[in-house]
Amino acid sequence: MDANNLKSDQQYCYLLENTSCLRRTRSRETYVILYICSSISLILTIFGNLLVVISVSHFRQLHTPSNFLVLSLAAADFLIGIFLMPPKIIQIIEDCWYFGDNFCYFHALLGFLLTTVSVSNLVFIAIDRYVAVCDPLLYGTKITIPLIQIGISSSWILSVLYAWAILFFKGHYLTRDDGFVCLGDCIGDCGAMYTELWTMVDLLATFILPCSVMICLYTKIFIVAKRHLKIINALSREMHRTQKNHSNISKRSERKAAKTLGIVISVFLLCWVPYYFCIIINSYTMTVVPMEIFSIFTCIVYFNSGMNPIIYALFYPWFQKSLKLIITFKICSPASSLISMFAEKK
Numbered sequence: 001m002d003a004n005n006l007k008s009d010q011q012y013c014y015l016l017e018n019t020s021c022l023r024r025t026r027s028r029e030t031y032v033i034l035y036i037c038s039s040i041s042l043i044l045t046i047f048g049n050l051l052v053v054i055s056v057s058h059f060r061q062l063h064t065p066s067n068f069l070v071l072s073l074a075a076a077d078f079l080i081g082i083f084l085m086p087p088k089i090i091q092i093i094e095d096c097w098y099f100g101d102n103f104c105y106f107h108a109l110l111g112f113l114l115t116t117v118s119v120s121n122l123v124f125i126a127i128d129r130y131v132a133v134c135d136p137l138l139y140g141t142k143i144t145i146p147l148i149q150i151g152i153s154s155s156w157i158l159s160v161l162y163a164w165a166i167l168f169f170k171g172h173y174l175t176r177d178d179g180f181v182c183l184g185d186c187i188g189d190c191g192a193m194y195t196e197l198w199t200m201v202d203l204l205a206t207f208i209l210p211c212s213v214m215i216c217l218y219t220k221i222f223i224v225a226k227r228h229l230k231i232i233n234a235l236s237r238e239m240h241r242t243q244k245n246h247s248n249i250s251k252r253s254e255r256k257a258a259k260t261l262g263i264v265i266s267v268f269l270l271c272w273v274p275y276y277f278c279i280i281i282n283s284y285t286m287t288v289v290p291m292e293i294f295s296i297f298t299c300i301v302y303f304n305s306g307m308n309p310i311i312y313a314l315f316y317p318w319f320q321k322s323l324k325l326i327i328t329f330k331i332c333s334p335a336s337s338l339i340s341m342f343a344e345k346k
Contacts, residue, residue, distance in 0.1 A: 013096035014187055021189050024095045031093065038089040045081035045306035049074040052309050055322035058331055061341045062318060065148040066128050072152045073121035077305035080114045083107075085302045092295045097190035104190035105167070111298075112163035116206055118305060120155040122268065123210045124148075126217040133221045162205065166198055189291075199283040207276050215265060264311055271304035318342060 011023040026034075052074035056067045087107055091097050097104060128148075132139050274297040278289040318341040325331050325339065 013094075013098070021096060021187060034093045038093065041303050041306055042081060042085050042089065044309075045085060045303070046078060048306060048309035049078035049081065051323060051326060052319070053078060054326060054331070055319060058337055059318075059322060059339060059341050060337050061339075062322075063145070065143045065145055066125070066132070068145065068148050068152065069121060069125050069128055072155070073118060073125065073308060076114050076117040076121060077308050079110075080118065080302055080305040084111055084114065085299070085305075088295065088299050088302060091190065092292070092299055095292070099190075101190075107190070109163050109167055112166055113159050115301060116159040116162055117155055118308070119206050119210050120159065121152075122308075123213050124151055124155065126214045130217040130221055134224050166202065169198070196283050199279055203276055203280070207272055211268065211272070214268065218265060267304065267307050267311065271300050271307075275301050 011025055013021045013023050053071060056062045056071040056074070084107065087097075087099055087103070099107070128143055131143055135142070278294050278297055281287055281289050282294075321341055325336065330336055330339075
């Protein structure tokens, strides 16, 4: 009797398949909460990045090297929100992959491509800001729109080649039909793990190297900005003008710079460290991280794409103005692309 009840309580991803994966049962309230939270993150990622793409593409005054990098980043993150996040969210909540083995392969390929593009764009933005702060007089001659276009094109092309290389050389194990070791043997699974060689390659290429570059550049930016503030304070003391007020402004500026740079680095690390920690455990130890945990950490990496518009766009005054123009449909006017996006100094 107990055995029959236990059997009746079990649910499978595909009821008519004897080899189907088991499906975890949750309460209706749990499903509602999970889907609501996931939907909010998905909407933030898709529409947040879409607004950035529309803003930079439409308004001519925003056609600058820095903003083209933001545009490329937003485009990659927008595609992550459209193609990668929905299937992964459903897999995590339902404990099943309902999209077939072919889409599992395509999902993995697109995942490598878009996350690599997103990370590389973060590095380019760090380099752009480094030159702007540390060498402002030569910024206009060093960082030009053609150079940025070449950099963005190279980023996308190299990311495509990188994603293809990992899957072609079987650096990434997929479903049971892939012909290699996999995390699951049942229908309704889209498991993934790395070989030891490609674990190290991917760890260096998409985490250690870009993270080290960003930390070094942003640290240098903060040091130079702090040095500039000290020079301003020294000049203000010599001129004996509003010494106390300038001191307060200096302290607030230092705190704001430290907070902004801290957010940039912290969000990147918080989103990526758990993911690569699981990959290292799966590849170099005898322990295998449960697929549920690995899927959650993968989803957190995708959620980083939803944070990028907040960090890199919402802090910009022009984004707030463009957002108002988009919401009020004023961009439908033929001359709207010529609207000034920056406050004029009186």
